[in-house]
Amino acid sequence: MGEFELIQHYFASQASVRDDVELGIGDDCALLNIPAGECLAVTTDSLVSGIHFFADIDPFALGHKVLAVNLSDLAAMGAYPRWVSLAITLPEANESWLAEFARGFHALATKHNVALIGGDTTRGPLSVTVSAKGTVPARQALRRSGAKAGDAVYISGSLGAAALAVQQRIHNLHIPDDALQTCQQRMDYPQPRCELGLALRDIASSALDLSDGLSGDLMHILRASGVAAEIELSTLPVDPAVVQSVTPEQALQLALGGGDDYELCFTVPAEHENRLHELATSLTLPLTRIGAITAGTPHITWYHQGKPVELHINGWEHFHHGETGKTS
Amino acid sequence: MGEFELIQHYFASQASVRDDVELGIGDDCALLNIPAGECLAVTTDSLVSGIHFFADIDPFALGHKVLAVNLSDLAAMGAYPRWVSLAITLPEANESWLAEFARGFHALATKHNVALIGGDTTRGPLSVTVSAKGTVPARQALRRSGAKAGDAVYISGSLGAAALAVQQRIHNLHIPDDALQTCQQRMDYPQPRCELGLALRDIASSALDLSDGLSGDLMHILRASGVAAEIELSTLPVDPAVVQSVTPEQALQLALGGGDDYELCFTVPAEHENRLHELATSLTLPLTRIGAITAGTPHITWYHQGKPVELHINGWEHFHHGETGKTS
Numbered sequence: 001m002g003e004f005e006l007i008q009h010y011f012a013s014q015a016s017v018r019d020d021v022e023l024g025i026g027d028d029c030a031l032l033n034i035p036a037g038e039c040l041a042v043t044t045d046s047l048v049s050g051i052h053f054f055a056d057i058d059p060f061a062l063g064h065k066v067l068a069v070n071l072s073d074l075a076a077m078g079a080y081p082r083w084v085s086l087a088i089t090l091p092e093a094n095e096s097w098l099a100e101f102a103r104g105f106h107a108l109a110t111k112h113n114v115a116l117i118g119g120d121t122t123r124g125p126l127s128v129t130v131s132a133k134g135t136v137p138a139r140q141a142l143r144r145s146g147a148k149a150g151d152a153v154y155i156s157g158s159l160g161a162a163a164l165a166v167q168q169r170i171h172n173l174h175i176p177d178d179a180l181q182t183c184q185q186r187m188d189y190p191q192p193r194c195e196l197g198l199a200l201r202d203i204a205s206s207a208l209d210l211s212d213g214l215s216g217d218l219m220h221i222l223r224a225s226g227v228a229a230e231i232e233l234s235t236l237p238v239d240p241a242v243v244q245s246v247t248p249e250q251a252l253q254l255a256l257g258g259g260d261d262y263e264l265c266f267t268v269p270a271e272h273e274n275r276l277h278e279l280a281t282s283l284t285l286p287l288t289r290i291g292a293i294t295a296g297t298p299h300i301t302w303y304h305q306g307k308p309v310e311l312h313i314n315g316w317e318h319f320h321h322g323e324t325g326k327t328s
Numbered sequence: 329m330g331e332f333e334l335i336q337h338y339f340a341s342q343a344s345v346r347d348d349v350e351l352g353i354g355d356d357c358a359l360l361n362i363p364a365g366e367c368l369a370v371t372t373d374s375l376v377s378g379i380h381f382f383a384d385i386d387p388f389a390l391g392h393k394v395l396a397v398n399l400s401d402l403a404a405m406g407a408y409p410r411w412v413s414l415a416i417t418l419p420e421a422n423e424s425w426l427a428e429f430a431r432g433f434h435a436l437a438t439k440h441n442v443a444l445i446g447g448d449t450t451r452g453p454l455s456v457t458v459s460a461k462g463t464v465p466a467r468q469a470l471r472r473s474g475a476k477a478g479d480a481v482y483i484s485g486s487l488g489a490a491a492l493a494v495q496q497r498i499h500n501l502h503i504p505d506d507a508l509q510t511c512q513q514r515m516d517y518p519q520p521r522c523e524l525g526l527a528l529r530d531i532a533s534s535a536l537d538l539s540d541g542l543s544g545d546l547m548h549i550l551r552a553s554g555v556a557a558e559i560e561l562s563t564l565p566v567d568p569a570v571v572q573s574v575t576p577e578q579a580l581q582l583a584l585g586g587g588d589d590y591e592l593c594f595t596v597p598a599e600h601e602n603r604l605h606e607l608a609t610s611l612t613l614p615l616t617r618i619g620a621i622t623a624g625t626p627h628i629t630w631y632h633q634g635k636p637v638e639l640h641i642n643g644w645e646h647f648h649h650g651e652t653g654k655t656s
Contacts, residue, residue, distance in 0.1 A: 022367050026552070027472050028404040028536055029369040031464070034362045039350050041357040042445065044413040044459060048452040076356035085372040087415075087457045117370065124376040125453035129415045131372060136359070144355050208356050224354070 011086065011102055011116060018115040020082060030117035032083055038135040041079035045070050049126040054169060059097045061188035062128065063104025068190045069211065070132035071112055072262045075197030076209035078142035079134035083117045084109065087131075089124040112194055142200060142207035142266065144224035149295040151205050151267040153229055154276065154287050156193050159214060160251060161186035161239035163258020179241035186239070190262035196287075199279055200266055207266035213257040215313045218265055218300060225267075228296035232303045237288040257313040267293055339414065339430055339444060346443040348410060358445035360411055366463040369407035373398050377454040382497060387425045389516035390456065391432025396518045397539065398460035399440060400590045403525030404537035406470035407462035409440050414447040415457040440522055470528060470535035470594065475553035477623040479533050479595040482604065482615050484521050487542060488579060489514035489567035491586020507569035514567070518590035524615075527607050528594055535594035541585040543641045546593055546628060553595075556624035560631045565616040585641040595621055 012025040023031035034040055047066045049055045067084065074081045086105070090098075109116065114132070165183035168175055175183070193209075200207060206225060210217050214236075222229055238255045246254070268276060273289075280287040291303075302311045340353040351359035362368055375394045377383045395412065402409045414433070418426075437444065442460070493511035496503050503511070521537075528535060534553060538545050542564075550557055566583045574582070596604060601617075608615040619631075630639045 022466050023469070023471065028401040029371045029407060029462075031367040031369055031405070031466060031469055033466075034368055036364060039359040040362055040368060040461075041359055042411075042413065042459075042461070043357045044415050044446055044448055044457075046415045046417060046448045046450050046457070048417055048450045051450055051452060073356040077359070079357060083370075085370065085459060087372050087374045089374060089376055089455055118372055120372055120374045120457070122374050122376045122379055122455075124379060124455060127417055127450075127452060127455065129372075129374070129448070129457045131370075131413060131459040133368075133370070134357075138350050138359060138361075141351070141359055143351065 010098070011119065018082065018113070021115055021117060024115070024117055030083070032117065032133070034135055037137055039138045039141065041074055041077050041134045041136050041141070042131065043070055043073035044129065044131040045073065046127055046129040055126070058188065059100040060104035063101040064108050064189055066128045066130050067105055067108045068192050069262060070130040071108070071114070071192035071194055072190065072209040072211070074132055074134040075192050075194045076142065076207050076264055077134070077136060078140060078197045078201040078207065079136040080198060081112050081114045081132065081134045081194055083115050083133045085131045086116060086119040087129040088119070089122045089127045091123065091126060112192070136201070140201040142197065142204055144206055144208050144221045146206040147221050147225035147227050147267040147293045148205060148269065149227055149293055151269050151293040152273055152289050153218070153231065153265070153267055153291045153293060154289055155210070155214065155237065155263055155265045156196055156285055156287055157261070157263040158237045158239035158286070159210070159261050159263065160242040160254035160258050162190065162260035163254045164242050164245060166260065167254070175245045179245045182239070182241035187260060190260070192262065193264045193285070195283055196264055196285060199283070200264070203272045203275055203279070204266040204268055207264055210261040210263045210265055211259060213259040213313070214265060215256040215300065219298065221265070221267065222298035222300070226298065228294045228299050228301065229291055230294055230301045230303060231291035233309070234305050235288060235290045237286060253313060256311070338426070339447065346410065346441070349443055349445060352443070352445055358411070360445065360461070362463055365465055367466045367469065369402055369405050369462045369464050369469070370459065371398055371401035372457065372459040373401065374455055374457040383454070386516065387428040388432035391429040392436050392517055394456045394458050395433055395436045396520050397590060398458040399436070399442070399520035399522055400518065400537040400539070402460055402462040403520050403522045404470065404535050404592055405464060406468060406525045406529040406535065407464040408526060409442045409460065409462045409522055411443050411445045411461045412437065413445060413459045416447070417450045417452040417455050419451065419454060440520070464529070468529040470525065470532055472534055472536050472549050472552035474534040475549050475555050475595040475621045476533055476597065477555055477621055479597050479621040480601055480617050481546070481557055481559065481593070481595055481619045481621060482617055483538070483542065483565065483591055483593045484524055484613055484615055485589070485591040486565045486567035486614070487538070487589050487591065488570040488582035488586055490518065490588035491582045492570050492573060494588065495582070503573040507573045510567070510569035515588060518588070520590065521592045521613070523611055524592055524607070524613060527611070528592070531600045531603055531607070532594040532596055535592055538589040538591050538593055539587060541587040541641070542593065543584040543628065547626065549593070549595065550626035550628070554626065556622045556627050556629065557619055558622055558629045558631060559619035560634070561637070562633050563616060563618045565614060581641060584639070
């Protein structure tokens with residue numbers, strides 16, 4: 001057995017067990033049972049060294065993050081997370097590095113009860129690809145195309161902190177220690193909003209996860225739904241660690257164009273809005289109304305305290321914009 | 329839209345359409361309909377430049393090959409191929425290279441009617457990861473664990489040609505032109521045995537695809553099934569291009585330990601053997617009986633014209649052995 005085969009066995013030995021896995025790691029394919037009446041939801045995301053993470057990233061954080069960004073896509077679809085495949089390419093079989101990576105990966109997998117059902121380990125430049133699979137009844141799936149004029153626009157959690165950590169690292173910015181720690185935590189350990197996604201099945205009319213920055217990501221909903229949006233900037237839940245560390249203009253750029261937030265952005269018909277407060281409480285997760293969907297060609301009108309404002313969003317510098325083309 | 333996003337749209341625009349795709353490329357996840365009573369079969373395989381293929385590979389061939397090796401795993405499971413995700417990492421958005429890659433990928437996808445349902449394109453060192461998905465009723469799946477004493481051992485097609493092309497490239501061997509061409513074709517354009525896999529659902533007791541070489545791969549069946557095997561070397565369908573190009577000893581090493589054949593190896597209970605001749609004819613694909621399963625601890629006894637022989641299989645030099653650890 002080669003060293004890379006050993007790696008796979010190492011991962012496999014720690015994999016969670018689920019009743020819906022008919023046949024797990026160790027054959028030509030895994031065999032998985034889909035509940036009757038549900039669709040399979042699939043997403044694939046790669047993280048590449050130097051593009052999506054700094055080469056010296058804590059391997060525990062990388063194991064967490066590559067799974068988190070994939071589970072975030074399932075959450076944004078309202079899908080119940082079930083299974084993941086993991087393909088790793090790495091320069092050498094560094095045992096302690098791998099043990100930490102596996103520990104980070106399995107900690108999050110255990111938290112969300114997803115089973116590792118296969119993968120591939122290869123020698124090469126460091127990159128990791130996860131394909132995450134879940135299920136959702138077709139009519140309950142949170143598509144990008146369901147937003148309607150009159151719906152409210154909401155986002156979960158706070159924005160901009162992960163992007164500030166990236167900028168700090170590149171430009172060696174002066175940031176208060178505690179704020180920096182918060183931002184680095186957000187950069188390295190995004191929390192997929194799986195519970196929120198499931199709860200939104202009956203509430204939201206559309207949803208997606210924020211990976212590239214609110215301004216660009218919201219446009220995906222608007223284009224898919226054929227609607228416009230009015231967003232009130234003063235309501236944006238910019239992370240306090242960002243607010244205390246940079247100018248208001250910089251904070252706005254990070255919140256709108258920075259990316260890496262992995263929060264959910266979703267639209268809610270008026271008749272369901274009252275259920276959101278309850279939900280925010282039960283999940284102990286802020287859910288903030290930031291504007292409304294309007295009729296019109298897809299575009300965003302920005303307001304500041306009720307007055308329309310012009311915005312040129314560049315997210316400061318785009319660490320990875322233009323470097324990836326994600327389609328699912 | 330960045331150049332890498334354009335790439336994804338380019339791939340997406342050429343994707344096949346299938347009725348079982350509830351929602352394709354362009355949302356957070358793809359949504360797929362699984363036929364009632366069937367399992368999802370999933371496999372993931374990466375091909376990395378310098379490990380699985382030479383860096384100067386024809387991009388058309390690479391597009392074909394990365395899909396072929398994944399469909400081969402579905403075939404080995406008896407699964408009906410339906411959907412694939414494609415994650416590409418590449419150093420630059422070279423348009424003509426990508427167009428050829430996409431052409432090779434889509435040509436095979438169209439042949440087997442599989443739909444591209446998502447993916448990710450990232451700047452970085454060249455590698456491609458495909459996750460292929462199909463379906464199969466659980467009780468009809470061709471597992472590695474079903475071989476029983478008395479079953480015959482069969483393989484499809486011929487062995488050793490792809491491995492010879494690899495060795496020729498590394499060691500600059502002298503090989504007749506026409507044989508070399510045949511071997512290169514086998515190396516670059518493996519043909520996934522999907523039709524055979526489907527037909528074997530009712531016939532074979534176990535199956536896998538030959539990626540690392542018969543001697544090692546057959547052991548996977550023996551270990552999973554808790555049985556032994558007796559193999560008659562004179563019956564091995566060594567590719568004629570190999571037979572005419574190297575010594576008999578070298579030919580044997582390539583056929584047993586060379587790898588990259590992507591033929592199916594399967595076991596057949598005696599009562600079903602008569603259906604194989606018919607099947608070979610209808611598929612115009614040789615299906616060769618090379619031995620039998622016996623009771624005993626997992627090992628292979630090699631025979632040459634009826635007499636037991638000792639074999640030390642090293643596959644010449646192992647181009648990628650020990651470099652990968654595949655678990656599904």
